[in-house]
Amino acid sequence: MPRLIGVDIPNNKKLEYALRYIYGIGPTLSREIVAASEIDPATRAQDLTEEQLNRLTALITERNHLVEGDLRRSIAANLKRLQAINCSRGIRHRRGLPVRGQRTSTNARTRKGARRTVGVMKKK
């Protein structure tokens, strides 16, 4: 199986779909890259030649798209900055609550995780 940008091993799907396995490349970017690379979109990832792989890597790097580790790092840095300056968004991130003003009385399960029941303890 071919390797692109470090450790990514997209499988034997068509190029456009295989590229999406890279963190930071979604449908739009994937389509753009395939169009710009002038490789037949029907090629399976496993049939790519060495030269084509190099061309894809070059395309992604020269367009300055953050992918994989770099992207993850930049996201983490953003979160860290927000938390360091003690702004409301940072605090919401720290507490694992929704950041953009959503209600928390109900819902907000994505951020808060699975329900934890808080029982009322009886006075002893």
Added chain:
Amino acid sequence: MARSIKKGFYVDPSLQDKIEEAQKGGARKPVQTWSRRSTITPDFVGVTFNVHNGKSFVPVYVTENMVGHKLGEFALTRTFKGHGSHTKK
């Protein structure tokens, strides 16, 4: 939607005056303000603000990282003390 760049950052005119005053004077007293809606611009850096949170003033020391945020983001308006405190007695 984001604010148009053409207009620039929004800073309350009255607050702008106070900041210019504070930056001129060497010894810095905190600038008291109710203007939570003002964006922090680079000339805010190094000034301490007392930002109103609806009840009292919260001291906020502005650093470089805070530029582009609003003053109100640093003075929370709600207090959450946790659930079930009445049962823990």
